[in-house]
Amino acid sequence: MEPGSRSTILAIALALGVLAALPFAAAALGNPAMTTLATRILIYAIAAASLNLVLGYGGLVSFGHAAFFGIGGYTVGILFHHHRFNEALFGLMLGTDQFLITLPAAILVSGLFAAAIGALALRTAGVQFIMITLAFAQMLFFLFVALKRYGGDDGLIIRRRNGLFDLNMRDDTTFYFVTLVFVVLFFALVWRIVNSRFGLVLGGIRQGERRMAAIGVSTYRYKLAAFVISGMGAGLAGALWANYARFVSPDMMHWTKSGELMVMVILGGAGTLLGPLFGSAALILLETVLAAYTERWQVFLGPILIVIILFFRGGLAGLVDLVRKRP
């Protein structure tokens, strides 16, 4: 599914319509859990779309993206913690519970982490790159497990969602729409980026670094920039998640979380604009449905994923294209 193609525009319009109507449908059906479920899907869609930028478009198989998701979450959690207990952070009274401060802070901090990790990891390629991103993420995971001051293993509870204007953020429907706004902005940003000069270079790097070097492109700096943008996006998702769940813990950074994000990208269609949204929805819905039937839902999830990935090359986004081309 090419960004800008007719099928994409149609899919976007359709997705937007469904998403805007969803809380009202949930209320009409007397099933408010639908709204929180959709919020989870949207937040993970941002995280997966971030990973998709490097994995799907750039061909960089980062197996440590949960680290940035966690860093974004912890930024919100730690700022709230200091706000609540009126404690100094780095010797300053930096604590806050304001969305418009915590969110940019989370994006910035995760971007810095991505810059540091990417600068080192991108000196390698292939399996080595997969392993080194995984190793960095696990390092951060264990760091936060050991960080007793911020709850260690138990994580950090955020008593109240961050404040945003006069909105009642406690209300799940309000928070859903706030999340939806960020999803729309973020996907629009990704769309612009992948079609820009930068995006074309990124796609070229995926297909042939040797060719890119031969036209005079120093690939490292573009990969690093993509990695940083991607880390920032994952950090944004983490910050939204911290607000949604009112809780952060090292589990946000666990390697299985990185794996889930990769599954979402591949399942939805790597290197497609809306693939991550489809992938996030499919994975979370599958988990939810299976978990309702059996406790050992993970046993069934694996084979289902394998079937989808094997039979629909190009993921769910590819499936959408297929269906649209039929008639």
Next chain:
Amino acid sequence: MSAILDIRAVVKRFGGLIATDHLSLDVQPGELHALIGPNGAGKTTIINQLMGEIIPDSGEIIFGGEPMAGLKPAARVRRGLGRTFQITQLLPDYTALDHVALAVQAHAGHSFHFFGAARADRRLTGPAMALLERTGLATRAGVKAASLSHGERKQLELAIALAGEPRLLLLDEPMAGLGQVETAQMVDLLKGLKGQIAMLLVEHDMDAVFALADRISVLVYGRCIASGSAAEIQANPDVKTAYLGEGDA
């Protein structure tokens, strides 16, 4: 006049194999210097060293008066080197136009532009289309590289290289695998470039080489065994036994 490319006693070993053996060679401005030699003589290996993809064990490469040691391939390209690959290196999902536009873009400066729609940018597609026309690919602009024929890929390789406005073109067997008509087209194209761009042409097609080259050097086992005009090379007994006699031509 000083040489645009000066290769000085370059040596490259792969384990026990010596792929470049104290090779010294130069290309003068505007000259088309052909490099011939049997399979495995080390022709591609020297091109890869000129590009900086392979680092010589010893010796020096001077391009435009500047030593190339320590410069990465992309940096050399920005200094005016261009190449085509013997085994084409194209981006399968990108169209012919994408490739050339991307090369125009890379030549225009950095690509840290995150917002404008690059495929709609006439500053890129305009010059790119002109180059596709020049290389005979205009009607195939919208076709993905994966769907281009072998000959079209070879033409595209050249169009991409030209987009970088190189001062020196390194052509690694641009005619290999082309049909008669395509070969004639390629020869015409290169003839048209002669004098404007210096070229180092690696080629097995002797008719093409004799039609195009100002000077021919013969590489055998990484060493230059003869260098001279077409007539001199054809008359050289060493070349006959080492190369032409093997029936490769």
